[in-house]
Amino acid sequence: MTTSNEAEVKSSEVEVKSLSEPGAKAVSKGPKVPDILVNPESQAYITASINEAVKSVFASLAPVLKETMEATALTPQKMLEMENLRRAPDPDKLKRELRERALLYEDEKERLATIARSQAACRHKYPTGTYSTSTISNYPDRQMRILCHLCLKVYHPAQWVIGAPDQENPRGRAYIEPETPGYRELLADTVMQRGSGGTV
Numbered sequence: 001m002t003t004s005n006e007a008e009v010k011s012s013e014v015e016v017k018s019l020s021e022p023g024a025k026a027v028s029k030g031p032k033v034p035d036i037l038v039n040p041e042s043q044a045y046i047t048a049s050i051n052e053a054v055k056s057v058f059a060s061l062a063p064v065l066k067e068t069m070e071a072t073a074l075t076p077q078k079m080l081e082m083e084n085l086r087r088a089p090d091p092d093k094l095k096r097e098l099r100e101r102a103l104l105y106e107d108e109k110e111r112l113a114t115i116a117r118s119q120a121a122c123r124h125k126y127p128t129g130t131y132s133t134s135t136i137s138n139y140p141d142r143q144m145r146i147l148c149h150l151c152l153k154v155y156h157p158a159q160w161v162i163g164a165p166d167q168e169n170p171r172g173r174a175y176i177e178p179e180t181p182g183y184r185e186l187l188a189d190t191v192m193q194r195g196s197g198g199t200v
């Protein structure tokens, strides 16, 4: 027991000694360093050459490292580009939307044209010959409108209209719409037949 303990203590002492003194003889594995190399000049030379080699390696890596860091850095400009890319509309989706909108516009135009044609062709009279019109008298301007119950056309006098808003008129542009052609004649005929304010 005692002898083995002493041996352990001795070996640890040797190791500590070899670590603390670079010039000490190595007791562990590895090839034995030639004595001629173990002197301050050669040590200094080796250290200097290793330093030089490491420096040159990092010097040659520096541009690559810089480039990599610049490429991966999240700069405000890059974030803006990413955001723009994210917000950029899908071209296929945009095309489809424009196509559908154009179709809707065409359909609406056709619908309005059909209504205008049927109203233009309407005589505003029933087959019996009596007028299919009546007056509407509860407008704020106290002037009567005439409604045809067959084609649903409304004849109106000159009236104020608040149109779509524009730059100068954020609440809508007000303008006077001229009276519907034939309004006065139809009003006279309707009133004569039914009396003013008449309903169906």
Ligand SMILES: [Zn+2]
Residues within 6 Å of the ligand: 119, 122, 123, 124, 125, 148, 149, 150, 151, 152, 153
């Ligand atoms: Zn009509």
